[in-house]
Amino acid sequence: MARFFHLLYYYLLGFLVFFVAYMVVMLVVSPRQDLQKRGFIPCTEEFVLSVADCTRGEMICPLKYLWHDTTCNATVILDGFGAWVRGKQPTPWANYLFVPELSEQSAREDYNGDIAADMQDLEAQSQFIERKNRELDEAKKRGLDLRDDVLLSSSEDILSNETTAEDVAPIIEEENKGDISDEAFMEEIEVNKEPQKNE
Numbered sequence: 025m026a027r028f029f030h031l032l033y034y035y036l037l038g039f040l041v042f043f044v045a046y047m048v049v050m051l052v053v054s055p056r057q058d059l060q061k062r063g064f065i066p067c068t069e070e071f072v073l074s075v076a077d078c079t080r081g082e083m084i085c086p087l088k089y090l091w092h093d094t095t096c097n098a099t100v101i102l103d104g105f106g107a108w109v110r111g112k113q114p115t116p117w118a119n120y121l122f123v124p125e126l127s128e129q130s131a132r133e134d135y136n137g138d139i140a141a142d143m144q145d146l147e148a149q150s151q152f153i154e155r156k157n158r159e160l161d162e163a164k165k166r167g168l169d170l171r172d173d174v175l176l177s178s179s180e181d182i183l184s185n186e187t188t189a190e191d192v193a194p195i196i197e198e199e200n201k202g203d204i205s206d207e208a209f210m211e212e213i214e215v216n217k218e219p220q221k222n223e
Contacts, residue, residue, distance in 0.1 A: 043098075043101075046101075047094075047097055047098060047101060050064075050117065050121070051064060051097060053121070054120050054121055055122065055123075056068075057126055058122075058124040058125055059124075059125045059126065059127060060125060062119065062120070062122060063100060063119060063120035063121075063122065064097050064100055064120055066096075067093055067096035067097050067100065068093070070092075070093070070096070071089055071090070071093035071096075074089040074092070075089050100119065100120055101117075101120070103119065104116050104118065104119040104120060
């Protein structure tokens with residue numbers, strides 16, 4: 025009688041080890057994305073959402089949901105075996121090993137581009153944007169105006185247009201208000217001299 029219980033114990037232990045190993049392998053090879061959310065996907069989603077509610081650093085809460093996830097996955101395997109026995113599916117693993125239905129599958133198959141070249145283009149565009157941002161910051165530090173999305177050196181561009189010194193003087197005076205730099209001082213002198221040249 026004792027030998028029978030020993031054999032029963034080892035058989036149960038062996039079955040448990042085999043079942044756990046089988047479940048781990050099936051979890052690794054089974055699809056992780058599917059539009060119909062078949063197989064282990066509902067268990068995994070429920071586990072992730074439940075663990076997210078746990079307090080950081082708490083051990084009991086994640087372990088509780090891990091046990092719940094394990095029993096959920098075991099139920100999926102046993103349901104598949106039962107459906108196979110009843111003739112509802114061709115194999116015991118048909119309900120969790122299947123060809124997944126993906127929404128982006130056709131787009132991935134139709135894509136014939138070069139990923140490396142696309143990444144280089146993105147990197148070049150990123151560097152261009154960073155360079156333009158640096159130029160914009162430098163322009164703001166030098167006191168340049170932003171007009172019509174173009175960086176303009178206000179005094180030079182205004183003087184280059186066909187305008188008189190009397191029209192330009194109030195604008196430059198307003199720009200250089202509080203500016204004690206040599207550049208502002210020289211601009212003011214040049215504008216004040218302009219009427220004398222025209223006379």
